[in-house]
Amino acid sequence: MLDNLIIFVLAAFLGTEILSRVPQTLHTPLMSGANAISGITVVGALVAAGMTQGPWSTWLGFGALVVATINVVGGFLVTDRMLKMFGRKQASPSQVDASAAAQRTDGTAG
């Protein structure tokens, strides 16, 4: 118990240190990504659903397994979907720039 408490406090400091430097632009992906990580409860759910014999604990564990898996799989996928959008900057605007610039030259010439 005491060991666990020590780990908890140290992890809290570490988390604060790392995460306070995340820029505003990434706050939503940070949130959904962090939420996927909180789905680590899936590990507990696996143990509960997979190892026990009593019906109550098995079915409670099964329910936990389903919701935790939604959290993990959905959370990581949707975070990736968002981050992909942040990554593809300046993919297409060049086209618009080019055509518009051409129009502008025409305009000044006429």
Added chain:
Amino acid sequence: MKTAIIDLTYLLSAVLFIFGLKRMQSPVTARTGNALASLGMLVAVVATLFLYEILSWPLMIAGVVLGGAIGVALARTVEMTAMPELVAIFNGFGGLASTLVAGAELAQYVGGGRLVDPEGFGIVSALTISLSILIGTVTFSGSVVANGKLSGWVTGNPISFPGLRVLTGLLLLGAGGALGTMLAAAPGFPAVPGAMIWAAVGLGGAAFLLGILLVIPIGGADMPVVVSLLNSYSGLAAAATGFVLDNTALIVSGTLVGAAGMILTVLMCDAMNRSLANVMLGGFGGGDGGSGGLDVPEGKSVNETSPDDTAILARYADSVIIVPGYGLAVAQAQHEVREMADRLEAQGVTVKYAIHPVAGRMPGHMNVLLAEANVDYEKLYELEEINSEFKSTDLAIVVGANDVVNPAARTDEGSPIYGMPILNVDEAETVVVIKRSLSPGYSGVPNELFYADNTKMLFSDAKEAVAGITESVKKMQEA
């Protein structure tokens, strides 16, 4: 030996989570960071599957397949504008999972599961299990209500009734009593299971109602704080489950998430110059401007403008700053805004975006929407970065934002929003505010900006107005 291997694997996954989160510090590395974190999760799951003696494989595979399919479907189909409600409900699932695992652990002792030592149940076990149930269930029901407020099946206005605070207080007492009963019943458990089980069920019930009552009095525009706070709770719930199972991986990862949520909560509160208690007690603002409409107060006048006139202003400006707000998300106007900016940039106009931290319904909401519309994130500026630039800007276009540009926050000491950091759009040469009416924002405070000499109001839906401006700029180009 086996436990050592499991512990080391969990350590490995915790390290992967930490590296993954660290890479979130820049948009360039964030995507690989997310991949690293999911790898960490895979490592933890695989290790659990192989190293524990799993008895019921079919049930487990069914659970993972079912949950995975639902997760994939949700992640694939969600609209970017609906991201706040998805994040809210995911938080809820995290909380629910923690509660269920704690319940399963308790049931295991009663059922005499072959891996538990009935002698091993002590007061510490009862404490960790009860905390896990309490935090997990509050997170769950609170997140469901938050999801309802964000997606509209619960009204976004603060809901309150006489005795709400008293009822909340009673429920807190009830939850405390149930928790105390669980601790008191611990020495006799699991030989005498009755008291423990009923106290646990009672605790779950009280926590469920508490979660609902805590979120309903909070208005829609304060949801960034609520979603961040619930995010923090979902992490703490996982950490509490880690204490129950004596599992380091859960404690470390849950705590990291708890810290992330807490940091965002504090940032959101600071950005509104309000304390967390003030937000949570609710009652701020009385809905979406009941007095609304286009009635101009006596002694004041409004300069109205049209998309065509705005287009001329924008076309011949050197610099334009776009200020998006929740109205942009509602109208789903992000693509139109991007198109307008492209047109203007092609004319040699410098276009920047000014993002207030609490614009929208969750931290970073505007950034995600504009990223979806393929706006380069380097054009998005935070409040401190851009506020000094309004003075030298020709045109500020406010798209569906209100309180975050209200000068009363700077000047009117009596105003409820006094002291809130705002974007100083009123310092720009000209301000065009795209808005449906003159109604006050969420805070209920009338916005002086609308009547300022250098402000022009464009009464319209954000999407139509911006598309109209773009169209008009295009015509000028072709003419």
